[in-house]
Amino acid sequence: MTVLLEKDIRAAIAEAARRVRAETPMAPSITNTVTISFVANAQLAAGGSAAMVYLPDEGVAMTRAAGAFYINAGTFFPFYAEALPATARELHALGKPWVLDPVGIGIGNMRTDVLASFRKTPPTIVRCNASEIIALAGLWGLNTGSLVASRVKGVDSFDSIEDALPSAISVARYSRGTVAVSGATDLVTDGKTTVRCPGGSKRLSLVTGGGCSLGGVMAVYACVATPFVAALAATSLYNLASVRAAATTDGPGTFAARFLDELYKALPDEIAAQPFNVEECQ
Amino acid sequence: MTVLLEKDIRAAIAEAARRVRAETPMAPSITNTVTISFVANAQLAAGGSAAMVYLPDEGVAMTRAAGAFYINAGTFFPFYAEALPATARELHALGKPWVLDPVGIGIGNMRTDVLASFRKTPPTIVRCNASEIIALAGLWGLNTGSLVASRVKGVDSFDSIEDALPSAISVARYSRGTVAVSGATDLVTDGKTTVRCPGGSKRLSLVTGGGCSLGGVMAVYACVATPFVAALAATSLYNLASVRAAATTDGPGTFAARFLDELYKALPDEIAAQPFNVEECQ
């Protein structure tokens, strides 16, 4: 296995950020209704273009205009039983990158069935928290994970990043993609190289959609970069912008507004200079 | 009947606020798509945890993780005909507290049928405006109310708080719960004790979800306090935060952001010290 070098990773992040600003890439979504507005606003602020749909034929149609796609499982509608698998199949057939946020995994039969179905057409990037990746690995029958062991309770995580690492690596290897686990320290792995990002403000967890919108911005970046670089660039951007927004605000309302401003203002070299540690996967 | 003493009420409010901050209680919702993000953000800012679902089996599943639940009738989907009654039945069977916001009562057949069905599994707290509680009392056949007499027009109120008091008391007595009627002066009653809260900024009425999010925060508080204390504590928190947010802003956009900040920053003793008057119900 070849481990990526830190300087090459940083150069690729800066290049991805420059291309997003120059090309305004379109990353459509089927996403939840709670944070849909914040996802779109974050995608626009970060330099991309957004479009959200719900129906099966609309999801399939949008895969064509898409540089990459975002599927977020936060709120299910009855027609998602068809819309989400159909869109994933089309993305798989077209070879287009897509980001999955398996939020709420374990709640309801349809969500479980749909998330299980993605095993056949796996996402390019999974963006989630620690409990969710353990649950997803379990749902897909990868021996590192466990639907039972993980303590998914609603949408919050009750497992540590380090406990989630084996599941993150196994899902990344199975899907030949990247897994990004958000936490106090964020973890991004493609199954060969693991990067830990210690920065970011915990205030982002007081804003609904902090994680969902990160998945949307990863999809914007996945239009112009490899999944690994896209996930890491978006994570770095979020860590930078959240710290800056927290420094000038004293509560979650003005923080959220300021956070969008900082997504908009962050420079490619600043994004690429965020602290992270690179190591080879065991 | 025993009237609660003001000093005991204030102590209970402060204790509830301390527990919310310490325990981050989970109050899931089935709520409308207009204000769903603001509801979640208010619940997080106030110290709770939020999760929103739509489907029948997901509503039922979330009742188990819930300390309390929030059902808001603002926007109806076809599958709500099953989802809302099924979730209410489960909450009733589990004996878990839940908050109902009957917003839009009178619009459409399904909304009327579903709100009528709650008579059999009544909510622990009803959070509404004056016209809505008169309409709900009428819909449930309580002789103080009237679907005809109330002038529900869309989502705005056209009746006074004092005109709504008999309906509020009768619904509270029927449901053995609490009714909170929002207005220039807010009214909270459990059918024995009525509290009038004169504070708050009217600017909150220029933000969509001012009332909806109050119901969500009442559900957070209902995880750790009696329905009466939960409704009064959340109302007091809203009055405090809205006045503070209005003092530093000159329009509804920055007010909304600042309001979330103030929900986050309010101290238990400050919430408990908000002005209100206690009297025995006639």
Place this chain on the structure above:
Amino acid sequence: MTVLLEKDIRAAIAEAARRVRAETPMAPSITNTVTISFVANAQLAAGGSAAMVYLPDEGVAMTRAAGAFYINAGTFFPFYAEALPATARELHALGKPWVLDPVGIGIGNMRTDVLASFRKTPPTIVRCNASEIIALAGLWGLNTGSLVASRVKGVDSFDSIEDALPSAISVARYSRGTVAVSGATDLVTDGKTTVRCPGGSKRLSLVTGGGCSLGGVMAVYACVATPFVAALAATSLYNLASVRAAATTDGPGTFAARFLDELYKALPDEIAAQPFNVEECQ
């Protein structure tokens, strides 16, 4: 044909703004879930009242309380196949003004069918971008337009305002209403008089719902003014408020909050004094 005089137009805009503030007119919507909250907040900030529904009988019921109605095609649900045409037919039968935003025209079969069906019950105002009006004229078989020629890609425009002018005029004449095309210079035409509005901040395009909410505010104004004056007054208000909000912010998050503040604070005479040029249609 009689061309309206600039001074009469400006007097009518000021009068409309005064009436909106005095009467708080109710303009219900069936609108997309991405920007629904921003639409409602903009309608409230501008001085109106908002109510959003999804179901067929609720759409029809709300037409009665409505001064004017807003239908936005941004996100489709399966039940829109019935809800949108039924609401449009009721509005047509009642002779009530309504605003259509045909956002996403060309995506999916149901959206195409529903937008085509509006040919029989045409909207009073169409609010859209350049590509969308060319596509709508094509869909309705008006010879100025073309579904093929227009380059609708997701929700963004790839045609110029001037290229869209013939389609805007033909749709306005066909519907005997007004068409408002948003762009760097906005265009408002009733098929006899065309007004070009050169102002506004491009930062509004970095906020999801900038265009959608303009349609909602046009519906508020259409409760108290002619379609032409309503479309022009709302456009002028948006240009004024967006420039003011951009002057005091440096990113899209605080801009969006400040923009709502400026919608709220704008005075009738300021709205009426925004720059625009009036000319007779060819």
